[in-house]
Amino acid sequence: MANQSQSRSEDLVNKLKAGFPDAVKGSKVEGTRRILITFDKDKFLELAAFIRDELGFDHLKGIAGIDEPTHKLIKVLYFAGSFSRTDIEDIILVLETELDRSNPIIASAVSIWPSAHFHERETFEMFGVKFEGHPDLRKLLTLDNWDGPPPMLKDIKFPEMGQR
């Protein structure tokens, strides 16, 4: 059974690599139910459409941001899953990309996966990542009168709260 799951994940990775030999930079089967794909952000929309239509990952479970000030990077992670295909419904496909920290811009995935709407708004608010083509990119969770910087960046400090 374990070997079957392993080969199932590797099949997905091989399909993706065959479709996008340039955009897919790296891949790792992290477990029986988790695949990590590192990709180039320029081909994101084509890659996402391929993953949705050909591989069957029909929804986005979440978007995460990781701030790495020492490498001057902001990583954005997309977590895709499937409801419609029962053979891959337990797999989470993680798409990871690296953005320039001084100007983080990536295409919006709302046209591919509508559930990206709120996730992208949250990542925009917390990390300052701009999603080009998002229909309504406003802040989501912070205070109504919040005008400070993105609070999840590592070098942002709040001295009034005692942070040093």
Place this chain on the structure above:
Amino acid sequence: MSQDTLQDFAGVWIGKISEVVKSMTGSGPVKYLINWSRMYALWPVHITTACCSAEFGAMMGPRLDPERFGLQAVAGGLRQCDLLIVEGTVTKKMAKRLKIVYEQMANPRYVIAMGDCACSGGLFHDSYSIVNDIHKLFPVDVYIPGCPPRPEALLSAIVKLREKIRREEVFA
């Protein structure tokens, strides 16, 4: 009898009645009776600001049975409640709502700050979105530390609050 005389007449009598009530409730059996009835009818407001509400739920169960100490069931009507238990972290957004809830409650009203976060910010004391000192929103009667406090600790806070109510002045 003209309007003014009527008002004077009523004013004198209302003044006298309030004096009588004050003298009666200052000490002795009336004060005891009023405080006794208050401390045996604490109606809690159940407002879940964070995860401590799980411990609140455990405390309300039959194992500890807080109704022995006069803590009534969670009813839901704010205007009849008189005990606000702040269950966990208070964010700046939630603080506004918490203040509204407090202002809707009937007098006399009491507040218990439950958990490290409600007492002093706790784990999130330096976060940008947390209110560290809820005593600036409303007066707090009992603080319970712990992350989260055990149900027994919450029960002992209820007992402490009852002690406080038993000794307090009725029309202070």
